[in-house]
Amino acid sequence: MKEGVLSKGVGSQASVVRQITSSVSEIHKKIVGGRKPSMRFPLRSLSNVRYSPKKGHFEMVGKTKERTLTVSTVKTFAQTLRMVALSKELIETDDFATKRDAYYQTKNWDEARCDDQVESDTIMDDIESFYGLNKEQLGFRPDEHGGLVAGRLIVLDQEQGTGRSLEVDCTRFGSGAYGIPSAVEHLGFKTRAKFILAIETGGMFERLNYHRFWDGADCILVSMAGVPTRAVRRFIRRLADEKKLPVYVFVDCDPYGIGNIYRTLKVGSGNNAHLNAFFCVPQARFLGVTPQDIIDYKLPTHPLKDVDIKRAKDALKNDPFFRHHKEWTRSLEQLLKMGVRAEQQAFAKFNLNYAMNSYLPAKLAHPEKFLP
Amino acid sequence: MKEGVLSKGVGSQASVVRQITSSVSEIHKKIVGGRKPSMRFPLRSLSNVRYSPKKGHFEMVGKTKERTLTVSTVKTFAQTLRMVALSKELIETDDFATKRDAYYQTKNWDEARCDDQVESDTIMDDIESFYGLNKEQLGFRPDEHGGLVAGRLIVLDQEQGTGRSLEVDCTRFGSGAYGIPSAVEHLGFKTRAKFILAIETGGMFERLNYHRFWDGADCILVSMAGVPTRAVRRFIRRLADEKKLPVYVFVDCDPYGIGNIYRTLKVGSGNNAHLNAFFCVPQARFLGVTPQDIIDYKLPTHPLKDVDIKRAKDALKNDPFFRHHKEWTRSLEQLLKMGVRAEQQAFAKFNLNYAMNSYLPAKLAHPEKFLP
Amino acid sequence: MTRKGTKVARHKAGDRAADRRKSKSARAQLELFTAAKSEPVKTHEKASPAPPPAGRPPVNQSPLTATRRATAEVLAQKQREISVSEFFVKNRHLLGFDNPQKALLTAVRECVDNSLDACSDAGILPSLRIEIVQRAENRFRISVEDNGPGIVRGQIPKIFGKLLYGSKFHTLKQQRGQQGIGVSAAGMYGQLTTGKPVTILSRTGPNAAAHHFDVTVDTKKNQPLVLRDEKADWDVKHGTRVTIELEAIYKRGRRSVDDYIEQTALANPHAEIHYAPPNQEALHYPRAVSVLPQEPKEIKPHPYGVELGMLMRLLQDTPARTVAAALKNDFSRVSDKVVAEVTKSALIKPNARPRDLTPSDVERLHAVLQNVKLMSPATNCLSPIGEESIRAGLSKRFVADYVDAVTRPPSVYRGNPFQVEIGLAYGGDIPADELIDLYRLANRVPLQYQSSACAITKAVLSVDWRAYAMSMSKGALPTGPMILMIHIASVWVPFTSESKEAIAHYPEIIRELRLALMELGRRLASHIRHRRRVADEAKKKSYIDKFIPHIGIALRQILALAEREEKRIVTTLRQTLERSRERMV
């Protein structure tokens, strides 16, 4: 058991098992009493979401739906309970199942089996929101992971089986890096870094790591490789929370880098609002590349594609986060007016290490100017 | 300079610089003599490729094309030479440029600049085949990397700047893993493992790593996450060559897992034959999942999609590798006849650790039965 | 213009000039031609069109009138009347004789139409015998025999040897034939392609003799030429047999004669048909209904849609003494009340003499007539197939889950009554993943060509079938296990061409079609939904058995219960759910 690393409160393994047992006991009692049990879930749709500037992420408004056990719902009810049983077993045996694994597990449920993974994923989402816990706490993991770390950080883990503590020193991997596992709840951290730098592309991450940028700048580098996965977001969040570190984000200057990568990292996504409390990083700030940087640094650009323009206009019109922050509204409008985008690697035009030697130091001297 | 880790022969940094200087001196002499210089490249097309069962990979037959400096070729010639100049500078300053970086560097070449990355990539491919070296040896790197390692392996690297040696112990990452850098030429290895297990999905890799499968089985686990990148292939190749380790491959049983992932890892790809000498892993053997496994283990399956069927029929008809090995011909025909595919995670149906506790041990007891 | 283009062109021009030199009057023209070539000609300015000259400049009296070739007097001598037969010989594609395959179908159809119409007029349940015999590779002999009233001897030559001759053109009632062109045109086509006359055998009753005629058309005069006229032995009590030999191609499948005859049987359930296709087994379509359709009655035109010029003409020609009488006698559905209302609005005295009305009087009258509220035309001029018969026919022909039909009440376009009826078959053996089949019929005659140009197709496409649980792509017929049979009955079916292949897009017709389609669509959708509900119910009931055990398993696993407790959960829960189901139903 990994209780040692986990906090004892909400979400600890023992408390999850307690939550499960007590909720299922309720159902048991109702059934035996000849009544129809029911479960109440927060509504997982955009209509139940708002942006909370205070909490810094999208949160649910509180609309719920109740699912009562009837002839129409008996299949879903049975599937949900069997999935809860699997979750309890995983926690108790200290194992995990990826979403795909769980899908294959349902193949043993005869008529109650899932026909595709969408079906089992939905059941998992239901359970997640029912208990107010995240999948990882329930013993499930996403299939995707990814995300590399280098720099002034020691990750605390333990050996499975022996339970022996491990210290993973992220300064000691040379040109390699530390690969973030798909579940990070059990990890601990030791660091004296001043900030976390989250980077869009593997190319830029490698350059900074290769030249040990983290050494001079006293920081932790995280490669997101596109839109960050749940594991990467949760890793950054836990690290930033526990060690009170600011998080700076360095992505391409285009509606994808701003609207998808940065926004998802910082405030989460609209249709998974029940998870944002775990998976967003409200302390994130936007270092660059900003539209103004394109002008100031005369960066080589490419024209905005139709899909870029649509994405930016959508963000300005519908996204509560961008609409809340006037600085962002101005910047996105500026970008649309300029009609171009620029990549973080565009600095390579001047020289290969310009971003590292000139741009980042200049920016990092004034974090107060970062976009929110 | 990293000469310490690199071998002194062909491909060492000094020898690459010598190769460049001497070839360009030739060109210089011709120009000054009023003659038109030329460069000779191996032809990079399928017509110049055959499968060498002895070498275990696709190799070039030896057709070449000559490019003489004329009015029509002057642009490409100028671009090629400028790219060579960049390569030499990278090696001498012990730096590197990703393919994207290099594209941005061309933006300084005024009229000779590249309009898109395809153009600069082609020039890079030309240089690669002209010198018979790989990009990484020339100071270039792919933008994509990825690939994680765990298990009984110590990677030897050194600190950039200080030059201090580093030992990265891949048993000490806990639930995390070692992320392979995009260039691996400079790495060294220490290991007593008995084999390398290359795994298609991150999910299966995590499961095996989490349960320290490498501990009992005495092996090195590599997560390929789909078709392996150049870095992953080169990493496995160098490790297997230097340490004389067999490589077992564990992928989904479908035409993509067999025809794309496994085949690319083992023999390389047809249209990059000039690189296969570096990037393929001829010692790789196919552990599973085999079509026969589907029957033997009664695995849950999905029907083959049209694209799967097309891919398998193509392989049977056109792929020299599969055509050479009768065992493969039989297996692919069997798969087509069954009309289904199965994933490596399908074993999760029986129980989550069935693949680890039952399937893999049974298979590993008889590596001689693996498909070639 | 490139060098190359010009060079080739000059060469050609040179050739032509050389040709010209051979003709007597060429010299002058040649010089003019050369002049025109070397001197750039001033022309109409694209960018800024010249403003019109002030006033009216005289038309340019060409300076070249010296070369005039003919005077008005010379031209006048060439003016001649053209016979309608000559006209249609040159334009036979207008009548459906575009190509040998279509010609076969058209010829058979014209004969069958005539036979069915004759039986209908005479009140005889039709019994047809259709035979196609191959005579050479591209030559066939068709013969159509009926048990109709026969044709009196004196009429036979004109009916088969003269175009635009017949009984139907001036009659406002529902008939298959309309213009007195069809069967004589089929004969003319045969004559043109094989040189053979049309052969007619006809007998008007058991006491009359049967007559055998061979007839061709004298196309210059549009008059019959009788090659044979004799009495004959014929063991048929009354009826007519027409035989035509023609150049043709016989093919099976869609749009074939076979297909046409099958659809004809479907649309005429009261007819019996024997059909002997070339080189194949004969087919027999027995009668499905042993009662004649109601006889369509002849009617007068309805005022809606009558055109101004027509009304003027009518008021000139009427024998009636007053406007009121003229309106009442010459139109249907014009009552005294309507006359009073109409004449008042148009500021005309009802007892004015029709010929005394000024053009502007008539214009006002015409405008008022279009807007006054009138009864729909009498329905008895139309003879729809009827919902029962359509459903019976479809049920017989197709293995379907669901068959429905709608016959709309009669309506009117441009003064012509018409009526729309639609049959629908759904499910069963009908292919579910293809575009639906659409059978188009006009006055019980199947339409096989030009589907895309037809108002029927347009109406089907204009309905959003996705609202009725069918799938449908933009611009295409819906997809699904459905067949539509659409019949338009009218005293005058507005075909887009003489070959009677497609119906013109009159808004009134499309509106009626849409109403019928949407009614059927709604009923179909409710059928499909009902069927789905029934299936859902059954499925849900089975859920209790299937899934409750899993709730038991899960609870036992999570709460570590005993097996006995698991069984109790399953039993109790089943009772609870079945109780509540009973309450629901």
Place this chain on the structure above:
Amino acid sequence: MTRKGTKVARHKAGDRAADRRKSKSARAQLELFTAAKSEPVKTHEKASPAPPPAGRPPVNQSPLTATRRATAEVLAQKQREISVSEFFVKNRHLLGFDNPQKALLTAVRECVDNSLDACSDAGILPSLRIEIVQRAENRFRISVEDNGPGIVRGQIPKIFGKLLYGSKFHTLKQQRGQQGIGVSAAGMYGQLTTGKPVTILSRTGPNAAAHHFDVTVDTKKNQPLVLRDEKADWDVKHGTRVTIELEAIYKRGRRSVDDYIEQTALANPHAEIHYAPPNQEALHYPRAVSVLPQEPKEIKPHPYGVELGMLMRLLQDTPARTVAAALKNDFSRVSDKVVAEVTKSALIKPNARPRDLTPSDVERLHAVLQNVKLMSPATNCLSPIGEESIRAGLSKRFVADYVDAVTRPPSVYRGNPFQVEIGLAYGGDIPADELIDLYRLANRVPLQYQSSACAITKAVLSVDWRAYAMSMSKGALPTGPMILMIHIASVWVPFTSESKEAIAHYPEIIRELRLALMELGRRLASHIRHRRRVADEAKKKSYIDKFIPHIGIALRQILALAEREEKRIVTTLRQTLERSRERMV
């Protein structure tokens, strides 16, 4: 059949039965109807069609003949001749009067065709004045005035008041009008929709009086009705003005009258046109060529494609004494040698009397005539626009980089000579990213409707334009900066309908079109390639200046050379390359 479907249907059937009760004769029918409903009817078996009865069973003599409604004699009394005017009043969509917008175009076109033909016959360079005046919301008055030869007084009523009357139908030569229907049909449409007669003003020469006629058509008789016939003052020396008032809609843009007139000017560069559209500035299209096109000559039919029936008829009617003479006199291009060859092959004596030939003689003769080698028909019956004039017209109308034209030699379909010519304009201001514009012309008359049904469109689609450096999607016209103007001249243009909108798909015509298109395509492709080569050459030359300095830079960097050495590299290399370029050119 579901419960629901049946229920609704029964209800309706009940309604109809109730209606019927009101009619006198309904009782008996109603009983029959009920019987038919309750008793399942035996029918044709779908799965196993009954085998044909052995022998020939007698046709079913219906047991219900007691209800016969009419006898052959009664029916015979209704038979009547139908006037062609009546026919076309009911079927006016066949003549292009489908809707008010198209009616306007058709009426203008018929008048303009007549004027241009008259000028051509008389050898006068045409000068037309076309005017359209709006009289009410949907009412217009068109008038077309020409400087033609005029019409003699006695002919005016028939030309404008009788359908199928004219000089052109029996004449084998290239003309715009063909059947003597057009202008009288336009007048008849005007009369029908507005009640107004056609007004004609005509004068045959400076010494003759001008006549003013108002004429309508008596549709029952297809005869003119003259409402006015008087002398008039008219300051025009010779010519005709026709005025028609009609219900119409005027719109601008594609397929408009404006468009038609512009294309007419393009196809008739020898004509001057003044055009005053309604409520807008007038336009003037001056003459582009001051020479009359060659006069098309009348010819005899060519033997190719003459049909068997036609040949039989001809041999019956000919005044010639021998078969040889008949063939030589009544056909064009039949020489003595041809006669000898043909009669020998057909086993016929050349001096046999034509009337003595048996039908099988004629059949053999017909077969032989189709296969014998004959000269193409005389070209002088056709009057193509000509390559020069087409190029001149296109150059004037469009800002293009490249203009080309091909006039094919005359060819023949079904005995009718025809000739294809095509103009092509490419590049310049013509939009590059749209489907090409296609102008279709027949005997110099623009065709504006039914493009997709036309042989011209089919031929353009059948050519693979991608082979000629254009882009093209399946089933669509090519895309690119190109305009095609395609003219078919023939003594008889085979339109698919009377409204002259599309040309029928004769293989001979499509073949000629394809040959002309492919010739133009090849020349266009070589033009485009040449232009690309020129551009490439220029680009390569600039390469020397642009890229050699980069080779200098690279070499200096790699080999660590001095700046002086870099300059030497650049200079030497430039000399080397320029030397070899000179050798190449």
